[in-house]
Amino acid sequence: MTADQLARVAITETPRLTQLSLRLDPAGSSSAPVAAVLGARLPTAPCTWAAAPEADLLWLGPDEWLLLAPPDTADLAPSLRHAIAPHFGTVTDVSSQRTAFDLTGPGAPDLLAHGCAIDLHPRSSPTGTCVQTLLAQTGVTLLVLDDAPQAPTLRLLVRTSFAPYLRSWLGDVASGT
């Protein structure tokens, strides 16, 4: 991987995504009504995400998911709360918690390899991978949006307070300093 390819990785921020933290028992009675609202079942395989009509569904733990929807999706949380109310589970709006950086370009996996131990080759991290790990000592949620070798797209969700640091770090690695 040449320095030129690292420099040509496009880094864009997607701020203010609607983010909902969802806690429920996937084998319990609340999973079916939630799936009806979302238009798809929650992914239960560890370290994966799935696209649904209403939101992207990110596996964070065996009973924990993060839902990503476009900014200002105000009606999703109330309808989920309504569906979950007779059952056991919680929906929490955590939109202010994280911001998203999207990295696109053939050099994107190698750029992250400077500070992250996850193997981002499509063989071990295909499209649909969602891992929580450390990137340059910062806790991130890393999504593989597209694993096409010519133009892979990766999304980093990072705590808002860490975002300026992580953005500077990405810029430093891309410019080779």
Added chain:
Amino acid sequence: MQLIPCPWCGPREEAEYHYGGQAHIAYPDDPQGLTDQEWAQYVFFRDNPKGPFAERWMHSAGCRRWFNAVRDTATHRLLTVYRSGEPRPEVPTP
């Protein structure tokens, strides 16, 4: 860096984990009935074997779940990991 296999996420770097001490220490059935000495035994005293030792670990930078691991304290090799709530599996003695 040593890789620790999380029962949910798979092998990850040791820096992503927190250590939680000895596993399988049950809360006393009748805490009111314990003498001070028995309470101190429960709170403070832990085994310290040389060899396989069942411990609690948490994947704090990943899925944030607690799990149990059997680690050889002499070699720092993790012999097995298992989800919390599961019984301790038999590990072959080296």
